[in-house]
Amino acid sequence: MRLRKARSGSEDAVLDMTPMIDMTFQLITFFMFTLNFSNDLLDERVRLPLADSATPTSQSPQSPVYINMSREGLVYLLGGEAIDPKADSTAIRRHLAVEAQMAKVNMKVAGVDTSTGLWTTIIIRADDSAPYGNVQKVIQIAQQTGFTKFWLRANKTP
Amino acid sequence: MKIRKTGSSESKVSLEMTPMIDVVFQLLIFFMFTFKIVTVEGEFSITMPSAELGSAAPTSENTTALPDIQVRMTASQLGDLDGIQVGENQMKSLEELAQTLKDIVGDDPKVASDVEMQIVAPDNLKYGFVVGAINAAAKVRIQKIKFNPPSS
Structure with missing residues (x-):
C-alpha cells in the first residue's frame, strides 16, 4: 500500500x-417553523396542577x-412586580380594567x-400549591371587571 | 460604452460563499437558542356570571328536579386536603369524590349537564386539590361549576 506524500503542494484540497x-438550511427552516412567540406569556415557574x-x-x-x-399565591403582571391579590388588589383590578x-x-x-359579557378568556395558570383563596380572589376581581369566561389550566401528564 | 462579450467562458464567475455561510450560521445559532419544547397544557373551561356593578345578581335559574351538589372541602394547617363532604357523605380522597359524583349523577350525560356543582373550600387549601375536584366533576361530565366567594 502506498502512502501519499503529504504537502505535495501541487493541488489544493x-x-x-x-x-x-444544504443541511444548515434544513436546520434553519426547522427552527424557524418551530419558533413560537405565543409562549412568552407563560411563566415557567408555575407548576400546574395535574388533572387527567x-x-x-x-x-x-x-x-x-x-x-x-x-x-405563594402571588400574581406576576407585566413588569414583573409580584402582587398578593388578597393584600392589594388595585394593580390587578387596574390591569384587568384596561383589558x-x-x-x-x-x-x-x-x-x-x-351586554352578555366580554369575549375575552381569562386564562388562569395557578401553581399546584397556590392557596385557593388567592385564586378565588383573582376570579372575583375578574368577574367584577366584567369577564365571564375562564380557563383553568392544568397538566394532563406530569 | 462597451458591451462585454457574453459566453466567453474564459473567466468563471465564482460565488463568494463565506459571508453567506457566516450569516446562515448566525441565524442557525439564534434559532437554536430560542428553541423551546412546547408542552401542551390542558384546561377546564368555566363560565361565570358577570358580577359587574349594576348588573343583576346571579341567581340560580335552573330549579330542576335534581338539587345542586355542594362539595365541601376542608384543609389541614399546611393546606393539604383533610376531608370532603357531599351532602351526608364524608370522604377522604378525590378518588372517592369521583365515585360519589358518579353515583349521584349516573350515566346520563343529559342529567350531568344540568347539574350544578358548587365547590366550597377554605382559603388555605392548595389549589391543586380544587382542580382535582373539578377534574372529578369533569370525569362525570358535570359542566356547571361554581366557586364560593372568597372569605374577605
Missing part, C-alpha cells in the same frame, strides 16, 4: 460546501388574558353585543 449548506381529564381545546381563545400565579376596556372597544368595532 477543495472542501465541498454544498452538503453542509383536562383536555387541551383545539380552538384558540379569543384575545386571551393570562394570569400566572406562583406557589376589559380594550375588549369592549374591539367588540364594538366587530359589531358584537357586549
